[in-house]
Amino acid sequence: MKAKNRDLYIDGLGVNFSGFQAVNNFSMVVKHGEMRVLLGANGAGKTTLMDMICGKTQSTAGRIFLGDKEITNKPPHLIARMGIGRKFQIPSVFKELSVLQNLSVAAMQESTVLANLGSMKRRVDHERMKEVMSMTNLENKAHELAENLSHGETPWLELAMLIIRKPQVILLDEPTAGMTADETLKTSRIMNNLKGQHTIIAVEHDMAFVREIADKITVMHQGEFLAEGHISDIENNQAVKDAYLGSGGIH
Amino acid sequence: MMKLTYSHLKVVVYVVFIAIILSLPLFLDEFWLNRTAKYLIYGMLGVAISLSWGYAGILNLGQGLFFGAGAYMLGMSLKLASPTSLEQGGQTPIPDFMMWNAEPNAVVDLCCINHVSFLWMPFQSQSFGIFMAIALPVLIAWLIGTIIFRKGIAGVFISIITLAMVLLARLLVVDAQSFTGGFNGLTDLAWFKINGYEFDPYTVSTYYLVAISLVIVLLITRVLINSRAGLILQAIRDDQNRAKYLGFDAASYQTFFFCVSAAISGFAGMLYVITAEFASPTFMDLSFSIAIVIWAAVGGRASILGACIGAISISMLGASVSENELFVESWQAILGLFFVLVVLYMPKGLAGIAHGICRKLTVNRGEG
Numbered sequence: 001m002k003a004k005n006r007d008l009y010i011d012g013l014g015v016n017f018s019g020f021q022a023v024n025n026f027s028m029v030v031k032h033g034e035m036r037v038l039l040g041a042n043g044a045g046k047t048t049l050m051d052m053i054c055g056k057t058q059s060t061a062g063r064i065f066l067g068d069k070e071i072t073n074k075p076p077h078l079i080a081r082m083g084i085g086r087k088f089q090i091p092s093v094f095k096e097l098s099v100l101q102n103l104s105v106a107a108m109q110e111s112t113v114l115a116n117l118g119s120m121k122r123r124v125d126h127e128r129m130k131e132v133m134s135m136t137n138l139e140n141k142a143h144e145l146a147e148n149l150s151h152g153e154t155p156w157l158e159l160a161m162l163i164i165r166k167p168q169v170i171l172l173d174e175p176t177a178g179m180t181a182d183e184t185l186k187t188s189r190i191m192n193n194l195k196g197q198h199t200i201i202a203v204e205h206d207m208a209f210v211r212e213i214a215d216k217i218t219v220m221h222q223g224e225f226l227a228e229g230h231i232s233d234i235e236n237n238q239a240v241k242d243a244y245l246g247s248g249g250i251h
Numbered sequence: 252m253m254k255l256t257y258s259h260l261k262v263v264v265y266v267v268f269i270a271i272i273l274s275l276p277l278f279l280d281e282f283w284l285n286r287t288a289k290y291l292i293y294g295m296l297g298v299a300i301s302l303s304w305g306y307a308g309i310l311n312l313g314q315g316l317f318f319g320a321g322a323y324m325l326g327m328s329l330k331l332a333s334p335t336s337l338e339q340g341g342q343t344p345i346p347d348f349m350m351w352n353a354e355p356n357a358v359v360d361l362c363c364i365n366h367v368s369f370l371w372m373p374f375q376s377q378s379f380g381i382f383m384a385i386a387l388p389v390l391i392a393w394l395i396g397t398i399i400f401r402k403g404i405a406g407v408f409i410s411i412i413t414l415a416m417v418l419l420a421r422l423l424v425v426d427a428q429s430f431t432g433g434f435n436g437l438t439d440l441a442w443f444k445i446n447g448y449e450f451d452p453y454t455v456s457t458y459y460l461v462a463i464s465l466v467i468v469l470l471i472t473r474v475l476i477n478s479r480a481g482l483i484l485q486a487i488r489d490d491q492n493r494a495k496y497l498g499f500d501a502a503s504y505q506t507f508f509f510c511v512s513a514a515i516s517g518f519a520g521m522l523y524v525i526t527a528e529f530a531s532p533t534f535m536d537l538s539f540s541i542a543i544v545i546w547a548a549v550g551g552r553a554s555i556l557g558a559c560i561g562a563i564s565i566s567m568l569g570a571s572v573s574e575n576e577l578f579v580e581s582w583q584a585i586l587g588l589f590f591v592l593v594v595l596y597m598p599k600g601l602a603g604i605a606h607g608i609c610r611k612l613t614v615n616r617g618e619g
Contacts, residue, residue, distance in 0.1 A: 054496060056496075075500075076495045076496055077495050077496075077498050077499055077500045077501075078498075080495070080496050080497055080498035081498040085496075085497075086496045088492075088493075088496075092490045092492060092493040093489075093490065093493065094485070094486040094489040094490055094493065094494075095489050095490070096485065096488075096489050097482070097485060097486060097489060101482060101485075101486075102486075104479075104482060105482055105483055105486040105494070105497065106497050108479060108483065108499075110479070111498050111499055111500065112500070112503065113480050113503055113504055113507045116478060116479035116480035116483060117475070117478050117479075117480050118478060118479060119477065119478060119479070120477065120478070120479055120482065158493075161493075161497065165497065165498075
């Protein structure tokens with residue numbers, strides 16, 4: 001496949017935590033604009049895989065490419081600058097700052113201290129802020145402190161902080177964890193809005209939500225690649241059935 | 252009529268504060284001006300701790316290290332310029348305590364009266380003393396900062412490390428008697444001079460030197476925290492990891508502002524030597540560094556001006572109150588109790604309450 005078509009290319013990736021092989025010889029290619037869902041039981045290595053992509057965990061084997069740039073084991077802030085946005089399982093936002101300030105920080109074009117000694121004014125793209133806030137249902141919360149947002153709004157703010165940066169690849173770890181049915185529905189709307197504009201990789205357990213958003217699914221099992229395909233392929237895949245037999249399958 | 256907004260009110264409060272400190276010479280005699288100048292210098296320390304604690308989330312329990320470093324650096328220059336040092340009979344000025352500690356047959360010259368005295372030589376220039384009063388604290392802060400922030404050390408561990416550093420520095424200063432004057436510190440200093448003008452500590456000009464310095468420090472700090480870097484710094488304080496995964500090198504921001512805080516403290520130490528005419532290892536006492544933190548906590552660590560006013564008013568109150576026999580011993584206990592109450596019931600300090608009132612008075616919330 002040509003490099004310009006693929007946004008993320010993982011080749012034989014592995015990590016060994018002092019004897020425990022959390023991820024082993026994992027390979028995956030994600031095309032530009034694709035919405036990929038990672039499935040697997042607890043401990044299958046999904047979060048660890050994301051940690052390696054964004055630089056939180058150092059891999060011990062294999063390589064990761066963003067487009068044609070290698071990002072394997074670079075420091076997290078450099079990987080982020082190169083175009084990977086990560087949303088964590090436990091939503092993390094800047095609690096003592098307002099929604100607008102959270103987004104301003106995320107939208108900052110320069111990364112070094114000295115380049116940012118200038119004033120805030122005139123550097124803020126208000127149109128883009130408004131657009132992203134309305135996309136994530138936060139349009140009425142601009143001046144609210146992040147700590148006062150509801151349980152469902154906090155992950156949206158984190159998502160908005162990623163979107164405003166326009167990263168090449170967005171990694172989402174359980175975007176609907178702990179959400180009400182209504183909030184989950186709104187989240188799937190946000191995701192479908194993003195489809196095509198961003199390459200997204202999501203870890204998700206809610207199968208209804210997965211059916212709603214996924215283009216293609218990759219299944220992991222005990223740290224290894226198990227299967228890949230569209231949702232119907234995966235549901236009928238014998239290896240997946242075998243692996244999840246006893247836990248009632250993935251339905 | 253134009254509506255009063257929160258940010259307007261903030262400007263008003265700053266203007267009133269600056270007007271008050273600049274007009275004090277109209278009401279106070281020279282003795283009180285000298286005392287007030289010292290409180291304003293403490294106010295500067297309040298600004299420094301608010302920047303590092305309130306905005307960067309770095310609770311520095313060793314701010315006295317930077318203050319002391321600044322004080323000693325200029326103190327060395329002023330010591331060499333004092334009449335006693337000039338009249339020791341050598342080619343170069345020599346601090347009196349070096350004479351007292353000298354070997355019987357030592358050469359009476361700054362280069363070699365003892366093993367380390369040559370380090371004093373560049374301090375014959377007062378400009379070098381001024382330069383070092385800022386440069387040394389910044390260098391120390393940069394070294395500490397680079398190590399602890401790169402290693403991702405956070406929270407209480409930073410406090411423990413800075414606390415250990417200030418105690419270590421105090422020990423070294425007291426121990427190196429023949430180099431630092433030891434327990435007595437540097438006394439009998441010359442007046443600070445700019446272009447031949449001498450700053451007598453008990454004059455209006457020295458007061459204005461301090462007061463205008465404080466105003467400049469306040470304004471520069473405000474500009475810094477209102478900059479984009481200042482906002483990123485607060486983001487890092489709230490969630491270091493989130494900031495990192497948004498592409499910011501958290502350690503470089505923390506180190507930068509830690510150094511700025513150290514520079515302000517060193518500058519304050521330098522002004523203190525000019526005003527108080529001594530430098531002492533007590534600047535590096537643990538109780539002093541803790542006192543700075545208490546001032547800022549009571550005033551409001553999340554507010555530059557709040558911490559500054561907190562430092563000025565509590566140190567002023569403390570000094571007047573401990574002149575009363577009843578409070579000589581008990582003042583520290585009262586202050587401690589007050590601190591506990593503030594931490595428990597007003598985590599944002601007096602400035603937090605003031606902010607609350609201001610927000611109620613004005614409509615345009617969140618725009619500040």
